Amino acid sequence: MFEARMVRGFIIKRILEAIKDLVSEASWDCSTSGMSLQAMDTSHVSLVSVSLKADGFDKYRCDRNLTLGMNLASLAQIVKAAGNDDVITIKAPDDADKITLIFEPKSETETWEYEIKLMNLDSEYLGIPETDYSVKINLPSHKFQRICRDLSQIGDSVTISAAKDGVRFSTTGDLGSGNVKLNQTASADKPDEAVTIKIEEPIILSFALKYLNHFARATALSPQVSLSLSKDVPLVVEYVIHDDDDDEIGYIRYYLAPKIEEGEE
Amino acid sequence: MFEARMVRGFIIKRILEAIKDLVSEASWDCSTSGMSLQAMDTSHVSLVSVSLKADGFDKYRCDRNLTLGMNLASLAQIVKAAGNDDVITIKAPDDADKITLIFEPKSETETWEYEIKLMNLDSEYLGIPETDYSVKINLPSHKFQRICRDLSQIGDSVTISAAKDGVRFSTTGDLGSGNVKLNQTASADKPDEAVTIKIEEPIILSFALKYLNHFARATALSPQVSLSLSKDVPLVVEYVIHDDDDDEIGYIRYYLAPKIEEGEE
Amino acid sequence: MFEARMVRGFIIKRILEAIKDLVSEASWDCSTSGMSLQAMDTSHVSLVSVSLKADGFDKYRCDRNLTLGMNLASLAQIVKAAGNDDVITIKAPDDADKITLIFEPKSETETWEYEIKLMNLDSEYLGIPETDYSVKINLPSHKFQRICRDLSQIGDSVTISAAKDGVRFSTTGDLGSGNVKLNQTASADKPDEAVTIKIEEPIILSFALKYLNHFARATALSPQVSLSLSKDVPLVVEYVIHDDDDDEIGYIRYYLAPKIEEGEE
Numbered sequence: 001m002f003e004a005r006m007v008r009g010f011i012i013k014r015i016l017e018a019i020k021d022l023v024s025e026a027s028w029d030c031s032t033s034g035m036s037l038q039a040m041d042t043s044h045v046s047l048v049s050v051s052l053k054a055d056g057f058d059k060y061r062c063d064r065n066l067t068l069g070m071n072l073a074s075l076a077q078i079v080k081a082a083g084n085d086d087v088i089t090i091k092a093p094d095d096a097d098k099i100t101l102i103f104e105p106k107s108e109t110e111t112w113e114y115e116i117k118l119m120n121l122d123s124e125y126l127g128i129p130e131t132d133y134s135v136k137i138n139l140p141s142h143k144f145q146r147i148c149r150d151l152s153q154i155g156d157s158v159t160i161s162a163a164k165d166g167v168r169f170s171t172t173g174d175l176g177s178g179n180v181k182l183n184q185t186a187s188a189d190k191p192d193e194a195v196t197i198k199i200e201e202p203i204i205l206s207f208a209l210k211y212l213n214h215f216a217r218a219t220a221l222s223p224q225v226s227l228s229l230s231k232d233v234p235l236v237v238e239y240v241i242h243d244d245d246d247d248e249i250g251y252i253r254y255y256l257a258p259k260i261e262e263g264e265e
Numbered sequence: 266m267f268e269a270r271m272v273r274g275f276i277i278k279r280i281l282e283a284i285k286d287l288v289s290e291a292s293w294d295c296s297t298s299g300m301s302l303q304a305m306d307t308s309h310v311s312l313v314s315v316s317l318k319a320d321g322f323d324k325y326r327c328d329r330n331l332t333l334g335m336n337l338a339s340l341a342q343i344v345k346a347a348g349n350d351d352v353i354t355i356k357a358p359d360d361a362d363k364i365t366l367i368f369e370p371k372s373e374t375e376t377w378e379y380e381i382k383l384m385n386l387d388s389e390y391l392g393i394p395e396t397d398y399s400v401k402i403n404l405p406s407h408k409f410q411r412i413c414r415d416l417s418q419i420g421d422s423v424t425i426s427a428a429k430d431g432v433r434f435s436t437t438g439d440l441g442s443g444n445v446k447l448n449q450t451a452s453a454d455k456p457d458e459a460v461t462i463k464i465e466e467p468i469i470l471s472f473a474l475k476y477l478n479h480f481a482r483a484t485a486l487s488p489q490v491s492l493s494l495s496k497d498v499p500l501v502v503e504y505v506i507h508d509d510d511d512d513e514i515g516y517i518r519y520y521l522a523p524k525i526e527e528g529e530e
Numbered sequence: 531m532f533e534a535r536m537v538r539g540f541i542i543k544r545i546l547e548a549i550k551d552l553v554s555e556a557s558w559d560c561s562t563s564g565m566s567l568q569a570m571d572t573s574h575v576s577l578v579s580v581s582l583k584a585d586g587f588d589k590y591r592c593d594r595n596l597t598l599g600m601n602l603a604s605l606a607q608i609v610k611a612a613g614n615d616d617v618i619t620i621k622a623p624d625d626a627d628k629i630t631l632i633f634e635p636k637s638e639t640e641t642w643e644y645e646i647k648l649m650n651l652d653s654e655y656l657g658i659p660e661t662d663y664s665v666k667i668n669l670p671s672h673k674f675q676r677i678c679r680d681l682s683q684i685g686d687s688v689t690i691s692a693a694k695d696g697v698r699f700s701t702t703g704d705l706g707s708g709n710v711k712l713n714q715t716a717s718a719d720k721p722d723e724a725v726t727i728k729i730e731e732p733i734i735l736s737f738a739l740k741y742l743n744h745f746a747r748a749t750a751l752s753p754q755v756s757l758s759l760s761k762d763v764p765l766v767v768e769y770v771i772h773d774d775d776d777d778e779i780g781y782i783r784y785y786l787a788p789k790i791e792e793g794e795e
Contacts, residue, residue, distance in 0.1 A: 074440050081415035098441060109448040109460070110408075114419070116441040143640075150611035154644070175604050176628060176646040183639035195639070339705045346680035363706060374713035374725070375673075379684070381706040 002030050002066050002092040005059035009088030009103065011221070011241060013079050018218035018239075018252055019048050020076035027123045030066040030092075034250070038125060046211045047126065047234075047255040056241070056249025058087075064094050069121035078114050086112075128255070133228040133236075135162040136198045139182060141225040141239065143195075145216040147180050152209045154178040157259055160229065161204040167197055171209070192223035203229050206259040212237070215254040232258070267295050267331050267357040270324035274353030274368065276486070276506060278344050283483035283504075283517055284313050285341035292334040292388045295357075297327050299515070303390060311476045312391065312499075312520040321506070321514025323352075329359050334386035343379050351377075393520070398493040398501075400427040401463045404447060406490040406504060408460075410481040412445050417474045419443040422524055425494065426469040432462055436474070457488035468494050471524040477502070480519040497523070532560050532596050532622040535589035539618030539633065541751070541771060543609050548748035548769075548782055549578050550606035557653045560596040560622075564780070568655060576741045577656065577764070577785040586771070586779025588617075594624050599651035608644050616642075658785070663758040663766070665692040666728045669712060671755040671769065673725075675746040677710050682739045684708040687789055690759065691734040697727055701739070722753035733759050736789040742767070745784040762788070 006012055019026075019037075026039035034053040041048065054060040082088055082103040089102040096118055103112035147169050151158050155171030155178070162168075170179035185195045215237045219225075222239040229235050234255040241250045271277055284291075284302075291304035299318040306313065319325040347353055347368040354367040361383060368377035412434050416423050420436030420443070427433075435444030450460045480502045484490075487504040494500050499520040506515040536542055549556075549567075556569035564583040571578065584590040612618055612633040619632040626648055633642040677699050681688050685701030685708070692698075700709030715725045745767045749755075752769040759765050764785040771780040 071440070077418050078415075078440075078443070081411075081418060109450055111446050112415070112443070113446070114441060114443045146611075150608075150642070153607050153611060175601070175608075176644060178608070178642070178644045181641050181643070185639055336705070342683050343680075343705075343708070346676075346683060374715055376711045377680070377708070378711070379706060379708045 001061060001063050001094060002096070003059065003061045003089065004030075004035065004054075004057045004091075005087065005089040006056075007058045007087050008244070009082055009086045010084045012088050012090075013082060013084070014218070014220045015050060015052075015241075015252060016072065016076035016079050018221060019050065020072045021217070022046065022048055022214050022254075024073055025069065025071050025119060025121055027067045027069040027121050030062050030068060032062050034060070039123075041211075041214070045208075045256070046214070047128075049128070049253045049255070050250070051252075052241070052250035053248075055247075056243060059089075066092060066094070066096060067123070068092060068096065068099055069119040069123075070099075070116065071119065075116060078116065082112070131228075131230060131233055132200070133233070134200045134203050134230045135228070137162060137167050137227045137229075138194065138196045138224055139167075139227075140193050140195070141216075141219045141222055143182070144225045144227075144237075145219045148209055148212040148216050151178050151180070152213060156209055157206045158209050158212065159204060159206045160227070160235075161202070162197060162199060162229065163202050164197065164199055167195075194224070203231060205229055205231070205235070207235055207256055208259065211254075211256050215256075218252050218254075221252060234258075266326060266328050266359060267361070268324060268326045268354065269295075269300065269322045269356075270352065270354040271321075272323045272352050273509070274347055274351045275349045277353050277355075278347060278349070279483070279485045280315060280317075280506075280517060281337065281341035281344050283486060284315065285337045286482070287311065287313055287479045287519075288337055290334065290336050290384060290386055292332045292386050295327050295331040295333060299325075304388075306476075306479070310473075310521070311479070312393075314393070314518045314520070315515070317506070317515035318513075320512075321508060324354075331357060331359070331361060332388070333357060333361065333364055334384040334388075335364075335381065336384065340381060343381065347377070396493075396495060396498055397465070398498070399465045399468050399495045400493070402427060402432050402492045402494075403459065403461045403489055404432075404492075405458050405460070406481070406484045406487055408447070409490045409492075409502075410484045413474055413477040413481050416443050416445070417478060421474055422471045423474050423477065424469060424471040425492070425500075426467070427462060427464060427494065428467050429462065429464055432460075459489075468496060470494055470496070470500065472500055472521055473524065476519075476521050480521075483517050483519075486517060499523075531591060531593050531624060532626070533589065533591045533619065534560075534565065534587045534621075535617065535619040536586075537588045537617050538774070539612055539616045540614045542618050542620075543612060543614070544748070544750045545580060545582075545771075545782060546602065546606035546609050548751060549580065550602045551747070552576065552578055552744045552784075553602055555599065555601050555649060555651055557597045557599040557651050560592050560598060562592050564590070569653075571741075571744070575738075575786070576744070577658075579658070579783045579785070580780070581782075582771070582780035583778075585777075586773060589619075596622060596624070596626065597653070598622060598626065598629055599649040599653075600629075600646065601649065605646060608646065612642070661758075661760060661763055662730070663763070664730045664733050664760045665758070667692060667697050667757045667759075668724065668726045668754055669697075669757075670723050670725070671746075671749045671752055673712070674755045674757075674767075675749045678739055678742040678746050681708050681710070682743060686739055687736045688739050688742065689734060689736045690757070690765075691732070692727060692729060692759065693732050694727065694729055697725075724754070733761060735759055735761070735765065737765055737786055738789065741784075741786050745786075748782050748784075751782060764788075 022041040023039040037050040087104040091100040101114040151171040155173035166183040218239045226238045234257045237254040287306040288304040301316040303314045352369040356365040366379040416436040420438035431448045483504045499522045502519040552571040553569040567580045617634040621630040631644040681701040685703035696713040748769045756768045764787045767784040
């Protein structure tokens with residue numbers, strides 16, 4: 001028996017919104033420690049990894065490890081229908097060929113229940129080595145979203161150059177060029193709006209904006225996003241998910257290899 | 266001479282919004298008792314019936330019975346342009362080949378006037394027999410709208426099963442199944458949000474969601490909708506229209522026959 | 531060196547929104563007195579003329595007269611990305627083959643900088659003779675926008691008839707006819723909502739609604755619009771741009787010749 005209940009059901013809605021256009025089918029791995037998912041995007045360029053800790057749920061029970069293969073687009077379509085205040089519960093028997101999703105609107109005498117068929121998916125778990133990154137940038141996630149969106153008006157790829165005092169995002173296209181400079185912010189009175197840069201050695205790396213724009217759909221999950229960069233290693237774009245007490249309950253991480261030509265500039 | 270003036274002109278806007286996609290052309294029958302319209306939808310599956318009492322208008326004069334045939338989509342397009350606070354007046358001479366629509370924005374020294382050509386439409390008035398229904402369900406109209414919309418994500422038809430304590434809407438599709446259970450609400454402190462079920466004998470009947478979704482466009486006309494069901498008889502979906510004093514001034518009713526196969530489950 | 535800085539950068543955004551669909555490429559003429567642009571629309575039917583006084587900028591420097599040819603659609607796309615509170619600065623060297631656009635979000639330690647390639651455009655400056663118009667109508671710009679939009683539901687052209695006490699906009703189409711009558715407003719306690727009519731001799735002139743709808747995209751630039759009309763002379767639709775102290779800092783003017791057939795009604 002598997003059962004996971006999330007009072008703040010909108011977190012599940014937002015996770016699905018953040019991955020559904022990137023990954024069409026994937027398996028959730030459920031164990032006593034929580035639920036996780038790892039999948040390449042449909043064009044096999046980027047990788048997405050989601051983790052939700054058992055602690056992050058309001059009720060969590062997993063008697064036996066389970067792999068729940070699903071069409072994420074369909075799942076997202078159904079879960080999108082849940083109200084933002086709905087409590088969402090996911091249930092599955094041990095020999096599941098379907099899961100049950102239950103939406104409970106607050107203070108309502110009504111229940112929404114969906115049964116969704118599971119799929120057998122070939123899945124290959126990619127070990128992602130722990131890396132010491134040359135640069136780690138934390139910035140407001142809405143700012144990262146705007147930068148990716150606006151620079152896409154000009155060019156197809158963005159070059160990120162980080163130094164001690166600031167980070168620059170730049171692009172070039174037929175029309176001209178665009179670049180955004182963010183300075184490290186001084187104090188920490190508004191941590192959500194802070195820009196912080198930890199740097200071992202400066203880097204200049206380029207990435208396809210198309211994928212970064214996909215990643216930025218996770219913006220609603222966290223006020224801050226972190227970018228971890230090293231030469232010849234995929235960029236990690238991470239959104240840490242917090243509960244009401246600001247404890248970490250999970251994350252969504254996207255991995256994208258640098259563009260080779262421009263990374264060598 | 267025919268003249269009907271509605272200070273709360275948005276009611277006329279909403280009625281047209283609620284029927285324009287279902288019925289392309291129809292005739293309004295005007296008499297001393299009020300205006301009414303009855304028409305099959307363009308695919309001849311469902312029937313819509315609208316009635317507005319003479320009392321419900323702020324001024325109403327009808328010297329002679331009139332039949333005003335119109336393209337409802339065009340009429341809706343024009344009336345949509347009226348402001349939500351506009352007073353709307355409909356005028357026609359006795360031998361009308363066109364009607365005049367007047368919109369008067371409140372506290373404005375301006376007048377909008379449209380003349381719309383009338384059409385000669387063959388119309389056949391269908392007598393709808395009064396029926397004692399096995400089940401009558403009253404529920405918040407926004408809830409009915411959400412149920413129809415969300416279950417459409419899963420399947421094409423909905424099965425409604427009603428028993429004393431509650432009503433269940435369920436559907437099945439390639440993806441899985443979905444069902445919503447509404448319990449009868451206890452007290453009546455929030456009548457708009459109440460769910461009440463009057464039952465002679467339990468029923469299980471299925472209907473095409475496509476049409477129910479069309480009917481749900483009348484949601485803005487009334488906080489509550491009623492569903493009247495009996496075996497082998499069309500479902501009636503009714504939105505009663507009230508004035509500011511909460512008096513009934515009319516209704517919009519939709520009729521839809523049950524699906525035969527699933528009704529026999 | 532050319533440099534123009536506008537703290538209320540949204541004015542530049544709105545000007546570009548108001549012309550980008552009408553004119554695809556055009557040249558800004560920059561001199562010590564300010565920036566201006568004049569161009570026929572892509573179908574060579576209407577003319578648009580924009581002027582921004584040097585005084586209207588928060589900083590303005592123009593060492594030498596410059597002509598900056600641009601793709602306005604691309605420029606609008608980039609400037610659209612600026613926040614509504616951003617300060618916008620335009621810079622160009624004297625021998626410019628590109629300009630630099632700088633967006634500075636308020637209270638942020640960030641800068642957005644775009645370089646946009648310039649184009650060599652053949653431009654022919656049309657002298658527009660000063661005319662004494664028979665009629666000048668001032669009305670709320672949102673009202674003019676609504677009239678043009680709503681009458682487009684009925685017909686392709688609008689006939690404007692002005693007399694001392696009021697102005698009438700009317701149109702005819704397959705569906706019927708529509709007309710709006712605005713009366714001159716009495717007092718001046720709400721100047722933004724006033725309708726004023728100055729009349730030398732009554733006129734009846736017709737214009738293509740398609741172009742008026744384009745012009746109405748300047749609505750956000752000014753609470754009032756003026757229409758200047760004379761027989762056999764293009765209509766002038768003018769939006770005057772004010773600063774925070776309500777001083778005039780520029781305008782956007784559209785010119786459109788009357789329709790010959792209907793003007794002779």
